[in-house]
Amino acid sequence: MKTIRASISGFGAVGQGVAEVLLKKQDYLKNVGLDIKIIAISDSKGSEINTDGIDLSSALARKREKGTVALEDKSSLEIIESVDHDLVIETTSTDINTGGIGLKNMLSAFNSGKDVVTSNKGPLALKYNELMEASRNSGSNFRFEATVGGAMPIINLIKDVLAGNDVISVEGILNGTCNYILTRMMEENAPYEQMLAESQELGIAETDPSYDVDGIDSACKLVILANSVFGMCLSYKDVDVTGITKITPESLLLAQNNGYVIKLIGEVKDNLIRVAPRLVPEDSPLAVGGTLNVASIQTDLSGTVTVTGRGAGSIETASAVLSDIVSIYRD
Amino acid sequence: MKTIRASISGFGAVGQGVAEVLLKKQDYLKNVGLDIKIIAISDSKGSEINTDGIDLSSALARKREKGTVALEDKSSLEIIESVDHDLVIETTSTDINTGGIGLKNMLSAFNSGKDVVTSNKGPLALKYNELMEASRNSGSNFRFEATVGGAMPIINLIKDVLAGNDVISVEGILNGTCNYILTRMMEENAPYEQMLAESQELGIAETDPSYDVDGIDSACKLVILANSVFGMCLSYKDVDVTGITKITPESLLLAQNNGYVIKLIGEVKDNLIRVAPRLVPEDSPLAVGGTLNVASIQTDLSGTVTVTGRGAGSIETASAVLSDIVSIYRD
Numbered sequence: 001m002k003t004i005r006a007s008i009s010g011f012g013a014v015g016q017g018v019a020e021v022l023l024k025k026q027d028y029l030k031n032v033g034l035d036i037k038i039i040a041i042s043d044s045k046g047s048e049i050n051t052d053g054i055d056l057s058s059a060l061a062r063k064r065e066k067g068t069v070a071l072e073d074k075s076s077l078e079i080i081e082s083v084d085h086d087l088v089i090e091t092t093s094t095d096i097n098t099g100g101i102g103l104k105n106m107l108s109a110f111n112s113g114k115d116v117v118t119s120n121k122g123p124l125a126l127k128y129n130e131l132m133e134a135s136r137n138s139g140s141n142f143r144f145e146a147t148v149g150g151a152m153p154i155i156n157l158i159k160d161v162l163a164g165n166d167v168i169s170v171e172g173i174l175n176g177t178c179n180y181i182l183t184r185m186m187e188e189n190a191p192y193e194q195m196l197a198e199s200q201e202l203g204i205a206e207t208d209p210s211y212d213v214d215g216i217d218s219a220c221k222l223v224i225l226a227n228s229v230f231g232m233c234l235s236y237k238d239v240d241v242t243g244i245t246k247i248t249p250e251s252l253l254l255a256q257n258n259g260y261v262i263k264l265i266g267e268v269k270d271n272l273i274r275v276a277p278r279l280v281p282e283d284s285p286l287a288v289g290g291t292l293n294v295a296s297i298q299t300d301l302s303g304t305v306t307v308t309g310r311g312a313g314s315i316e317t318a319s320a321v322l323s324d325i326v327s328i329y330r331d
Numbered sequence: 332m333k334t335i336r337a338s339i340s341g342f343g344a345v346g347q348g349v350a351e352v353l354l355k356k357q358d359y360l361k362n363v364g365l366d367i368k369i370i371a372i373s374d375s376k377g378s379e380i381n382t383d384g385i386d387l388s389s390a391l392a393r394k395r396e397k398g399t400v401a402l403e404d405k406s407s408l409e410i411i412e413s414v415d416h417d418l419v420i421e422t423t424s425t426d427i428n429t430g431g432i433g434l435k436n437m438l439s440a441f442n443s444g445k446d447v448v449t450s451n452k453g454p455l456a457l458k459y460n461e462l463m464e465a466s467r468n469s470g471s472n473f474r475f476e477a478t479v480g481g482a483m484p485i486i487n488l489i490k491d492v493l494a495g496n497d498v499i500s501v502e503g504i505l506n507g508t509c510n511y512i513l514t515r516m517m518e519e520n521a522p523y524e525q526m527l528a529e530s531q532e533l534g535i536a537e538t539d540p541s542y543d544v545d546g547i548d549s550a551c552k553l554v555i556l557a558n559s560v561f562g563m564c565l566s567y568k569d570v571d572v573t574g575i576t577k578i579t580p581e582s583l584l585l586a587q588n589n590g591y592v593i594k595l596i597g598e599v600k601d602n603l604i605r606v607a608p609r610l611v612p613e614d615s616p617l618a619v620g621g622t623l624n625v626a627s628i629q630t631d632l633s634g635t636v637t638v639t640g641r642g643a644g645s646i647e648t649a650s651a652v653l654s655d656i657v658s659i660y661r662d
Contacts, residue, residue, distance in 0.1 A: 021632060025495055032494075145492075151633035153492040160491055161476075161484040163363075163661070164356055164653040285639050288616060301352060301650035302482035306639040308616050319632035322495040330494070 003035045004329055005051075005085035009076035009105050010092030011043040011059075011069050014119045014146070017318030018089055019056045025322065032330050036087075040079045046070025047079055076101065080108045087328075089321060090118035096216065096236065099123040103131075110134035110142075117324040119146035119317050125220035125236040128227040143324035144228075148221040149174060151316030152293045152309030156327065158229050165299035167229050169269035172286060172295030174221040176311040177205045177212040178244050178264040182277075183289040186252045186261065192245060204291060214243035215264060215275040222266040226273055234273065242276040255279055261287050269298075334366045335660055336382075336416035340407035340436050341423030342374040342390075342400050345450045345477070348649030349420055350387045356653065363661050371410045377401025378410055407432065411439045418659075420652060421449035427542070427551065427567065430454040434462075441465035441473075448655040450477035450648050456551035456567040459558040474655035475559075479552040480505060482647030483624045483640030487658065489560050496630035498560050500600035503617060503626030505552040507642040508536045508543040509575050509595040513608075514620040517583045517592065523576060535622060545574035546595060546606040553597040557604055565604065573607040586610055592618050600629075 008015050022029075022036055029036060037053040045068040048054055063069045080088055088109040092102045103123035109116045111134065118124075123131060124147055135142035145155050149172075158167060173179050177199060184195040196213070199205040211217050219239035226232040244264050255262050263286060265278040280286045285306040288294045293311030298304045310316045339346050353360075353367055360367060368384040376399040379385055394400045411419055419440040423433045434454035440447045442465070449455075454462060455478055466473035476486050480503075489498060504510050508530060515526040527544065530536040542548050550570040557563040575595050586593050594617060596609040611617045616637040619625045624642030629635045641647045 021495070024632075028495060028497075151636065153488065153633075153636060156492045157484065157488060160658065161487045161654060162650075163657040164352070164359060165650060166359075283618075283620060285616075285619060287614075289614060299650075301355075301653070302484075302647050303641040303644070305482065305484060308637040308639075310634040313634070316633050319493075319496060319630075322632070323492060326494040327491065 001030070001033055001035050002329060003037055004087055005037050005039050006087040006089055007040040007042070007076070007079055007083070007085055008038060008089045008091060009042050009080070010090065010102070010120070011041055011063055012091065012093060013314040014317045014321070015041070015091040016060060016063060017314030018091060018321050019060055021315065021318040021322050023056050032326060034326065034329055036325065039085050040083055041069050042074070042076035042079060043069050046072055047074045047076065048072070049074065049079065049083060051083070076105055077108055080105055080112065080114065085114065087115045087117065087325070090116055090120050091321070092120055094120055094122040096122050096125065096211070096220065099126045103127060106131055107134055110138045110140050113138050113140060115141040115328060117143045117321055117328070119321055121147045121220045121224065124224045128224065129233050141328045143328060144224065145324050146317045146320035148224050149293045149295065149309065150311045150313060151319055152295065152307055152311055154225065154295050154307060155228055156323070157307060158297060162297070162299060162302060162305065165301045168298040168300060169267065170225055170229065170295055170297050171265055171267040173263050173288065173293055174218040174266045174295070174311070175212055175264060176291035176293055177209070178218070179289070179293070180204050180291045181213070182244060182247065182252070182262060182264065185247070185249055186256060189249045189253060191249055192247060213245050215241040218264060218266045218275045222268055222273060222275060226268045230268065238273065240274040240276070244277055247277055263287065332361070332366050333364055333660060334368055335418055336368050336370050337418040337420055338371040338373070338407070338410055338414070338416055339369060339420045339422060340373050340411070341421065341451070342372055342394055343422065343424060344645040345648045345652070346372070346422040347391060347394060348645030349422060349652050350391055352646065352649040352653050354387050363657060365657065365660055367656065370416050371414055372400050373405070373407035373410060374400050377403055378405045378407065380405065380410065380414060382414070407436055408439055411436055411443065411445065416445065418446045418448065418656070421447055421451050422652070423451055425451055425453040427453050427456065427547065430457045434458060437462055438465055441469045441471045444469045444471060446472040446659060448474045448652055448659070450652055452478045452551045452555065455555045459555065460564050472659045474659060475555065476655050477648045477651035479555050480624045480626065480640065481642045481644060482650055483626065483638055483642055484651070485556065485626050485638060486559055487654070488638060489628060493628070493630060493633060493636065496632045499629040499631060500598065501556055501560065501626055501628050502596055502598040504594050504619065504624055505549040505597045505626070505642070506543055506595060507622035507624055508540070509549070510620070510624070511535050511622045512544070513575060513578065513583070513593060513595065516578070516580055517587060520580045520584060522580055523578060544576050546572040549595060549597045549606045553599055553604060553606060557599045561599065569604065571605040571607070575608055578608055594618065
């Protein structure tokens with residue numbers, strides 16, 4: 001049995017999902033020879049620290065009851081700097097302007113030789129190369145499957161399962177909120193504003209939906225793919241982005257009458273990185289509905305491989321975090 | 332650089348595809364620190380052996396010109412038994428009645444401590460547990476992504492990328508020939524016999540198509556999934572199988588008028604393993620056309636993940652062999 005001492009930085013939906021998944025999968029982890037001991041959990045109000053291992057059930061219950069896991073003042077960054085452990089599970093929320101605390105946490109983790117598994121897109125969409133260099137310099141493992149497409153496997157699919165293939169292009173639907181709004185506009189022949197309101201009521205869209213509907217979230221994910229798969233060196237600001245707010249029910253109907261659907265497609269290949277609404281044949285593997293995410297990976301040997309899955313959800317995203325952790329430490 | 336001494340047993344379409352892919356990916360393999368040295372290639376007429384490493388271009392040219400690679404009499408089994416090497420790339424053709432030479436080759440490889448990567452379904456669909464036990468006893472690696480779905484990733488996707496998930500069910504289209512015939516019957520409102528003839532002309536169906544159209548090929552792949560993913564202990568004879576030969580254009584039209592397509596679906600979950608034509612909603616991710624393969628994997632954490640890809644083709648299948656080789660030996 002290998003004991004991995006880990007901290008969870010950020011205890012929102014994904015961080016709590018990670019704690020739940022670790023609880024649920026204790027037997028599985030034992031079977032693959034891993035004992036993942038959480039020695040600290042931090043949220044914006046402070047931290048719980050227990051170098052013997054935190055009782056995750058109690059931490060989850062306290063978070064639900066009091067709105068915070070904090071038992072003491074220390075921040076996630078102070079914990080990474082001062083408490084001995086192997087792995088930082090970085091699940092703070094995305095700050096697309098500065099990278100936020102997540103960027104500081106990751107760099108500090110690498111500086112002190114710790115591995116990082118993260119669901120936080122911001123730092124990777126802004127400072128990919130800086131982070132990769134820091135992880136390389138310290139010999140740290142750095143995995144981030146959860147940043148793109150939640151439970152839809154893509155980064156590890158390309159790097160491990162499709163190993164040996166040259167990737168020619170990747171295109172897909174990388175944002176479930178936009179897909180939901182467009183799908184419902186088509187189903188109901190209804191205007192954008194109405195279906196945005198519906199998706200906000202259902203908790204699918206945020207109160208300020210601009211990060212999703214303006215295509216920024218898709219651009220962040222696309223740039224992470226571009227950098228990690230194609231070895232590009234871009235920030236999300238380099239992506240040519242058009243969102244979905246100008247799409248009308250009339251254009252969707254016109255598309256439908258000609259055998260097409262309109263989807264917000266992110267696309268990356270040589271000399272092109274773009275997020276824009278595009279006509280997709282309704283029998284294309286990319287024409288998935290609801291909140292689903294999908295990606296088509298065109299390769300030199302395997303042809304085109306398409307993968308579809310849930311792009312969001314705390315347990316789904318935590319599952320991608322778990323598989324990253326297992327892939328680092330399993331013998 | 333790690334040198335892996337390997338033999339290729341069987342030099343038909345897939346075996347030649349492996350040689351072509353190894354030639355094409357020399358730089359890639361160097362980059363991941365691997366030197367795959369082919370020390371023997373066998374086909375039904377004999378072998379070429381060169382312990383310093385065979386010139387693959389010459390071997391491919393000779394095969395094309397003379398119909399065989401043989402320069403001496405030795406069989407693949409004799410090579411496995413007598414020539415020192417690390418890895419047997421087993422690409423002999425599928426014998427679903429006895430397991431054929433492939434079964435003997437694999438057991439002999441394990442007995443002498445060699446690793447095996449294979450595209451040959453027969454031995455795995457008949458004697459899965461015997462093979463797994465032999466590989467475990469000798470501490471050999473045993474990988475067989477190429478046996479199910481060609482370039483559609485599924486076994487390694489589940490085992491590696493979705494690690495930590497419990498798989499609840501897998502269902503999908505596992506035979507491209509049946510999918511092609513059903514797709515074309517629907518497009519042309521044409522009878523089975525006509526579209527079978529078309530697919531034979533195109534080289535999609537064999538002269539004796541029964542292995543595909545009676546569902547046996549799908550059953551073999553399904554049983555490999557059942558055994559490797561669910562830990563079942565079945566042979567392909569345990570699968571409840573119905574083929575596509577009784578499907579009429581009228582039933583396809585009736586389905587279509589109600590928003591469905593008919594597909595030959597393989598399905599495995601607790602207490603059920605079955606191959607049969609099924610109605611699939613036309614907007615389902617399973618409703619892919621042409622010769623594509625598709626599989627939907629229902630999991631406890633990640634929800635349903637669906638993957639689509641080319642189910643056949645020598646380079647596509649060889650690509651799955653290559654990724655298995657890389658996954659064994661890459662550090």
